Amino acid sequence: MAKKQAVKTEPRLFGGVDVGGTKILAMVVDDKGNVVSTAKKKTKGEAGFKVVLDRAAATLQEALELENLAFADLAAIGVAVPVPVMPDGTTPAASNLPGWKGAPLIATMEKLTGRPCFGENDCNAGTYGEYVWGAGKNAKTLIGFFVGTGLGGGVVYHGELIVGENRLAAELGHVTVKEGGRICGCGHKGCLESYASKTGLSRRVAWEVLMEGRQSVLAQYVQDGRYNTIKSSALQDAYRKGDAVAVEALDELAHYLGVGIGMYITIFGPDRIVIGGGVFEALGKELLPKVKETARLRVFPEPSFKDTKITLAELGDYAVGMGAVAYAKDCLDKKTGK
């Protein structure tokens, strides 16, 4: 009888690329979720699709080279982008990335890297990352919210992302919560995002400063009668200093996120909700109790609230990239029948 050989259990490596509106984060991650290496570059979205994809591949190559690895060492690559990814691997128009309408995202990445590539929307990927390796582990129905410049999210239902029959859905920030209310970046009025995001919050701060003449340490973000999106670190400072304009604006953001979460519990009855994104990385502990209190008052029927654990995300900046990796791993295993 032949001597039993030890099974080689070397982990497979995956690439994850988070192509954001302003920066690209590339990661090399093993199949257990251990981060091997990371690298960052500016997106330079204004230079168009081709340049952004070249930069995405270069960022991943940089991460690989830090560990003396090459594209050939990767089993597959997950690419997360701020737009949906269609079944044919192209993307629809992106408001913050000119020239992406119909662009061959997956084909281009596969040509640049020589590896199998799989693409997903960034907020879906972030939710999936938290589901596989973060605060959403072992949830049956998980809803993720990422509160940054906008409000994005995703739903993992019984192990799979809900992406809609056309892959365009799960735009969790673009539901009407105040008919006729504040205008949103999407052009509609009263979307959840127009209240529960830094864009919404920054507009409110600008109003307080410009129209109501109030003092605030955040006034520096209002220039020449226009506003800039306030940095999360500045919000943290202002909130902790008790700046009244900042406190009121952040309380409003938390209130509306609670309204939204109450809605989504009423619709999905999830066992877990995770909240991440810049604002909650900076002020999660302070804002979470307010979010929960509003959500509790909105859930119908009321007892449903206690069955949902609402918690802060765990993967921070890595959520999207790790989610892209987890998604690519699943897609590859499905394709190869593992």
Added chain:
Amino acid sequence: MAKKQAVKTEPRLFGGVDVGGTKILAMVVDDKGNVVSTAKKKTKGEAGFKVVLDRAAATLQEALELENLAFADLAAIGVAVPVPVMPDGTTPAASNLPGWKGAPLIATMEKLTGRPCFGENDCNAGTYGEYVWGAGKNAKTLIGFFVGTGLGGGVVYHGELIVGENRLAAELGHVTVKEGGRICGCGHKGCLESYASKTGLSRRVAWEVLMEGRQSVLAQYVQDGRYNTIKSSALQDAYRKGDAVAVEALDELAHYLGVGIGMYITIFGPDRIVIGGGVFEALGKELLPKVKETARLRVFPEPSFKDTKITLAELGDYAVGMGAVAYAKDCLDKKTGK
């Protein structure tokens, strides 16, 4: 070699009982969705759980006897109720049915009928009925809305109802669409149901008549400074006569249903939506274009709208009972490993 025998293909029969707030509808339906017999009784909900269940069983027996059948001829019975049904077969408190909190719905029906019984919430059952035998056939993701006294709905996702991890979810009418808006029967403000239901509409009509002093053929529903829920047939008459108060109120209802449908397309990206309930049985053709137009303007991203077919329900009053049958058939087949 034995001669091949013809396989006996006699259809199995199922019972379906739709226990509503005011009436009970019982049906005998075969496994192809053919309605064999029906019977109706008043619910007499105020008499408490035990009396209602006795009446439910008696109504089904009446339907059976019309065709010289008995409980023993049924493979299983589906029971639809205006509350959720928990995994242990009990029900939580029901606002319109006193004495149902923790009541053993399934155990009691099984004792009364001697057959295997399965229970589901009425709006979930109605959506499932349309999915299996009505306007939702072959949909991948189907959302059903039933616009009557309240606004109920359900979601069939890839063949199964989304009921929440606690079975309390899919309360599609109780999401906030106007923060701080009109008060809802659930106690919250600005729910979709407080605008897109007969209760919401009737309150608006009462306001127009009592507070604004307007004339309307619907004024008869306002008595002694209070309002009664307007019958769908009266709404149909008034709308077709061009009664201004009725037209404005129904247009508002259609507008808000469109807002809600826009939201649900944005969340789920369904390939089909069906709309039923008394209001749309009476005025579906008139109101559907308005609902679609508002929904189209609210969906994000916009191209997603065209992938969703929005259509009127087909089963009318039978949707809930037939859905209960379809659900019972599925549960029985799953239990017996078919």
